[in-house]
Amino acid sequence: xxxxVRVAIVAESFLPEVNGVxxxxxxxxxxxxxxxxxxxxxxxxxxxxxxxxxxVERVGAVSLPMYRSFSVGLPTPKVEATLARFRPDVVHxxxxxxxxxxxxxxARRLGIPAVAVYQTDLAGFAGRYRLGVASGPxxxxxxxVHRRAALTLAPSxxxxxxxxxxxxxxxxxxxxxxxxxxxxxxxRNEMLRRRLAPNGEVLVGYVGRLAAEKQVQHLAQLHDLKxxxxxxxxxxxxxxxxxxxxxxAAFLGFQSGIGLSQAVASLDVFVHTGGHxxxxxxxxxxxxxxxxxxxPASGGPLDLVQHGQNGYLWPTSSPELLRGAVEALVxxxxxxxxxxxxxxxxxxxxxxxxxGDELLAHxxxxxxxxxxxxxxxxxxxxxxxxx
Numbered sequence: 290x291x292x293x294v295r296v297a298i299v300a301e302s303f304l305p306e307v308n309g310v311x312x313x314x315x316x317x318x319x320x321x322x323x324x325x326x327x328x329x330x331x332x333x334x335x336x337x338x339x340x341x342x343x344x345v346e347r348v349g350a351v352s353l354p355m356y357r358s359f360s361v362g363l364p365t366p367k368v369e370a371t372l373a374r375f376r377p378d379v380v381h382x383x384x385x386x387x388x389x390x391x392x393x394x395x396a397r398r399l400g401i402p403a404v405a406v407y408q409t410d411l412a413g414f415a416g417r418y419r420l421g422v423a424s425g426p427x428x429x430x431x432x433x434v435h436r437r438a439a440l441t442l443a444p445s446x447x448x449x450x451x452x453x454x455x456x457x458x459x460x461x462x463x464x465x466x467x468x469x470x471x472x473x474x475x476x477r478n479e480m481l482r483r484r485l486a487p488n489g490e491v492l493v494g495y496v497g498r499l500a501a502e503k504q505v506q507h508l509a510q511l512h513d514l515k516x517x518x519x520x521x522x523x524x525x526x527x528x529x530x531x532x533x534x535x536x537x538a539a540f541l542g543f544q545s546g547i548g549l550s551q552a553v554a555s556l557d558v559f560v561h562t563g564g565h566x567x568x569x570x571x572x573x574x575x576x577x578x579x580x581x582x583x584x585p586a587s588g589g590p591l592d593l594v595q596h597g598q599n600g601y602l603w604p605t606s607s608p609e610l611l612r613g614a615v616e617a618l619v620x621x622x623x624x625x626x627x628x629x630x631x632x633x634x635x636x637x638x639x640x641x642x643x644x645g646d647e648l649l650a651h652x653x654x655x656x657x658x659x660x661x662x663x664x665x666x667x668x669x670x671x672x673x674x675x676x
Contacts, residue, residue: 291659294652295327297377297401299392301362301384301409303332304340307545308498309570310384310408313465317381318343320645329375333362333388346371348388362388369395377401378656384408385434393437402655405438406463407431407452410588413502413565428455439655442648444568445589463648464592465568466641467577474579474633476547476554485539485555490518491619494556496549497571499525503563509534510612511560517619522552554578557625558618564605566590576600576636581628583614599632 298317302310314330318340321328328343333350349363368391372380380396380403382389389405396403411431412424435441435457442463443449449460486492493514499505505527511519512535519538521531532540544552553559559575561584566572568589575582576593582600584590594600601614618625653659 291653293324293326294321294379294649294656294658295375295377296321296379296381296652297329297331297372297375297392298343298381298383299331299368299385299389301333301386301389303330303336303345305336306334309568312570313406313408314383315340316466316641317383317645317648320641320648324645324649326649329371329377331368331371331388331392361386362391364388364391368392369398372396372399372401378658379404379652381652382406382434382438385438386411386430390430390434390437393434397437402657403438404651404655405435405441407435407441407443407448407457408567410448410565410567432456440651442651445592447588447591448567461651463651464639464644465570465573466644467570467573467636467639469577469637469640471550472553472574472577473550474554474629476550476578478551478555481551481555485520486518491516491557491625492520492555493517493558493560493615493619494520494522494552495560495562496522496553496575497561497563499523499527499531501527502565503527505531505562506534507562507608507611508538508560510608511615512537514612514616514619517558517615520552520556522549550578553580556580558583558615559600560611560615561585561590562611564588569593573636573639576632577639579629579633581618581625581632583611583618593636595631595635599628599635 298314300314302308303314318328322341330343330345332345333348338345348365348367351361372395380392380401382392382403382405385405393403412427441457441460443452443460444464449462452460493511495508497503521538522541522544524543541552553575559580559582561572564585564587566588572582572584572590572593576599582594584594585605586602587605594602596602603610603614
């Protein structure tokens with residue numbers, strides 16, 4: 290019988306910040322605890338000092354000048370001291386950049402193997418904030434960080450290709466799970482629908498952060514689509530500007546729990562606008578809720594949306610085609626119903642339990658704790674020289 294694994298998670302983002310990195314770390318912690326493994330989290334800034342059975346060690350943090358709602362952990366000797374005291378079998382680097390880099394260096398100094406989880410397209414985000422000249426230095430830094438890990442996990446096919454192109458490897462694919470209890474067609478709420486669509490409009494919705502990197506300005510393509518009502522779920526620095534551009538849209542703000550479950554399942558068409566998503570959990574949650582998805586033909590959605598089956602993909606170079614794809618669904622109730630059924634079925638095998646088992650197999654592999662017959666296939670370490 291395989292023994293339990295001790296996993297130290299160095300999280301670039303964690304509670305009280307709520308985002309894709311935080312949510313993934315929370316699901317990993319739940320899986321580790323449910324299966325009797327020991328875990329510890331190293332995170333930045335003030336916040337809870339424990340999560341379930343896992344202690345949370347806090348280090349100092351600073352806010353980014355262009356993005357005050359996001360903090361960056363400061364590299365500090367406390368990271369290495371914490372890992373030395375916990376004595377993990379493996380260090381899990383969640384979206385490593387600054388604090389994660391300190392975790393990678395500390396793990397190597399202590400002789401502990403690390404697994405780095407690539408989750409954020411920083412180079413793409415830099416472009417959205419008019420800092421495209423930083424793309425080269427960003428990839429140089431990420432290459433330096435990830436080469437200190439035994440394995441990098443990419444959330445999608447395109448992300449894996451991108452990492453290899455920039456000289457990062459070995460790379461294996463590890464997606465994300467979806468909570469099938471929280472995101473399910475049964476949460477469709479007719480009372481909410483009547484409130485949002487009093488005249489029977491088709492509800493077209495976006496769910497996610499309202500920030501520049503999500504390219505939410507593309508929602509303006511849909512503001513006057515006949516027979517529909519635009520619904521925006523989420524909050525962020527672009528909210529006020531978006532409300533001015535979309536005066537007839539329903540802005541529900543940040544939602545969680547049953548409110549989020551009902552908001553997603555009550556949509557008729559789920560729209561995503563960001564072209565720099567390494568996975569796009571929001572799209573997967575929309576599919577699980579039985580809603581056809583219209584998303585950019587870029588990044589993570591390429592693995593999730595089967596064009597013409599569970600939704601449509603639109604080319605990021607032609608955002609005006611977003612309107613045509615949504616319009617086709619707004620005008621055809623039978624098409625929405627067929628695609629909605631296919632959408633739900635397309636993600637039924639993507640539970641967090643399944644993905645948690647896959648992650649643990651990678652942890653065991655790099656830590657040398659697995660039966661060789663059950664090791665996951667790890668690509669050979671190959672680096673392409675990048676100028």
